[in-house]
Amino acid sequence: MNDAALPPPHLQPRRSLFLTVVPPIILPVFLSAGDGTVVATALPAIAASFGEVELLSWIIVANLIAGTVAAPAYGRLADLFGRKPMMIVALLVFMAASVVCALSPNFWWLLGGRVLQGLGGGGLMTLAQALIGELVPPRERGSYQGYLSANIVAGTTVGPVAGGFITQVWGWHAVFLCYLPLGLLAILLVLRLPPTAKRTGRASFDLTGMVLLTSFIVPLLIAVTQLQRLSVDMLPRLGLLLVVAAVVLVVLIRQQRRASSPLLPLPLLREPSFWRADLMGACSGASLVAMMTFLPIYFQVVTGASPAETGLLLIPLTGAVSSGAVVTGWLISRTGRTAIFPSVGLMVTGVSLIGLALWGPSLSRGALSWVLAIGGLCQGTSMITAQITAQAVGGTRHLGAAAASVQLSRSLGSAFGAAAAGAVLFGLLSAMDQETATLFLDMVKRGPSVLASLPPQRQALVQAEIGDAFRGVFLLVACFSGTIVFAASTLPLRRL
Numbered sequence: 001m002n003d004a005a006l007p008p009p010h011l012q013p014r015r016s017l018f019l020t021v022v023p024p025i026i027l028p029v030f031l032s033a034g035d036g037t038v039v040a041t042a043l044p045a046i047a048a049s050f051g052e053v054e055l056l057s058w059i060i061v062a063n064l065i066a067g068t069v070a071a072p073a074y075g076r077l078a079d080l081f082g083r084k085p086m087m088i089v090a091l092l093v094f095m096a097a098s099v100v101c102a103l104s105p106n107f108w109w110l111l112g113g114r115v116l117q118g119l120g121g122g123g124l125m126t127l128a129q130a131l132i133g134e135l136v137p138p139r140e141r142g143s144y145q146g147y148l149s150a151n152i153v154a155g156t157t158v159g160p161v162a163g164g165f166i167t168q169v170w171g172w173h174a175v176f177l178c179y180l181p182l183g184l185l186a187i188l189l190v191l192r193l194p195p196t197a198k199r200t201g202r203a204s205f206d207l208t209g210m211v212l213l214t215s216f217i218v219p220l221l222i223a224v225t226q227l228q229r230l231s232v233d234m235l236p237r238l239g240l241l242l243v244v245a246a247v248v249l250v251v252l253i254r255q256q257r258r259a260s261s262p263l264l265p266l267p268l269l270r271e272p273s274f275w276r277a278d279l280m281g282a283c284s285g286a287s288l289v290a291m292m293t294f295l296p297i298y299f300q301v302v303t304g305a306s307p308a309e310t311g312l313l314l315i316p317l318t319g320a321v322s323s324g325a326v327v328t329g330w331l332i333s334r335t336g337r338t339a340i341f342p343s344v345g346l347m348v349t350g351v352s353l354i355g356l357a358l359w360g361p362s363l364s365r366g367a368l369s370w371v372l373a374i375g376g377l378c379q380g381t382s383m384i385t386a387q388i389t390a391q392a393v394g395g396t397r398h399l400g401a402a403a404a405s406v407q408l409s410r411s412l413g414s415a416f417g418a419a420a421a422g423a424v425l426f427g428l429l430s431a432m433d434q435e436t437a438t439l440f441l442d443m444v445k446r447g448p449s450v451l452a453s454l455p456p457q458r459q460a461l462v463q464a465e466i467g468d469a470f471r472g473v474f475l476l477v478a479c480f481s482g483t484i485v486f487a488a489s490t491l492p493l494r495r496l
Helices: 014-050 060-080 085-104 107-135 138-170 172-177 177-189 205-231 232-258 272-302 307-335 339-360 367-377 381-394 394-433 434-446 448-453 455-488
Strands: none
Touching: 014 060, 014 085, 014 107, 014 138, 014 172, 060 085, 060 107, 060 205, 060 394, 085 107, 085 172, 085 177, 085 394, 107 138, 107 381, 107 394, 138 172, 138 307, 138 381, 172 177, 177 381, 205 232, 205 394, 272 307, 272 339, 272 367, 272 394, 272 455, 307 339, 307 367, 307 381, 339 367, 339 381, 339 434, 339 455, 381 394, 381 455, 394 434, 394 455, 434 448, 434 455, 448 455
């Protein structure tokens, strides 16, 4: 089977190419990036409507699982039928799911809508990456990936603010209804894209591989999300989930080797540059999500910041990550070099995290924000390099699969990073003081305001113990940074 001839958008002037490619992909990526954080702020209102407090986290987890499973499927389908048509399909699924969520009469309808929304949202990020790979020349992709990375961070940052405002003014149903005009605008913009390549001849989709991949990811992510509340009683169930995931993974690999049209690009995964790109993507997601998940608690409990002050203190980190991605993309486009930026950048990030582990609780809020900004600026070098490297190795034939592979790695890494950070915090706190560990879990569920109900002396002790436990989190994230340094510094593909 031969690829259809590609349209020549890369022959357009640089400004014209920017206006052709960027607007249609920015909005779908913004929707995908902001979805989880927007909905997270509406969870208390949803709990007030439906109850089911003990199951509330599944509104986020089920969406994450569905999106993780969907990413490789969209990558494969995009290689078969074209990236532009599949982006429109993903947006339509996302919008239909938003209607289901908004009109849900009970918790289970809402949960089903969130699964469907994940199946749509899982394609938005992957297909945006693949569209850049197809429509933009390799040497120019760095700049465009930088814009995309900055947009991802912007969506993640704006999400909680927008979600909280919409929920407070119009109620949680309106959170999902707001996706409809944005989704419609995104479809109109995508329709303006030039036609994209699709495979000619007989197309086939690996349905068996899709079922096996789902059967692997579901128990794996359930096990990973339970790491945060690890206890002796949970070990048998956790072990069973991991054994099931391992067995299914073995079966999946054997099936993919025999499949005529495999879902996963196994030959690419054996390429040294490709698996290193996936490793960078996983560790980048793990480190960023671990920090963004637990830093608000650190600021409010350890430094005594208010919720509003916490939002302001996080801006240097998120802004620096976005700036780092944009600058790295520009440098890659100008120099053609890739590996050098995360090799050096993540070394600086690792040093800053070790500094936080040693002296974090004694730093002022301003100094803490500066350290996070420096680390975030360098952190922004990693994800963009991973995506560009994977697309370069995959080539035109496997652009969708390459983009999906990095996105899948990032999703799994993000889930693992948040869970591992929670497990480290809870484990260290349990070793110090079981009562503080229980209180910390309550803070994760209900917010740091729980601390205000304690006597002043007890508050000071809890603050000190949680501050000490966060040293372990900073060291864990430093290990993620060190892994990225290893992957980038040993990357065979160092120039485009």
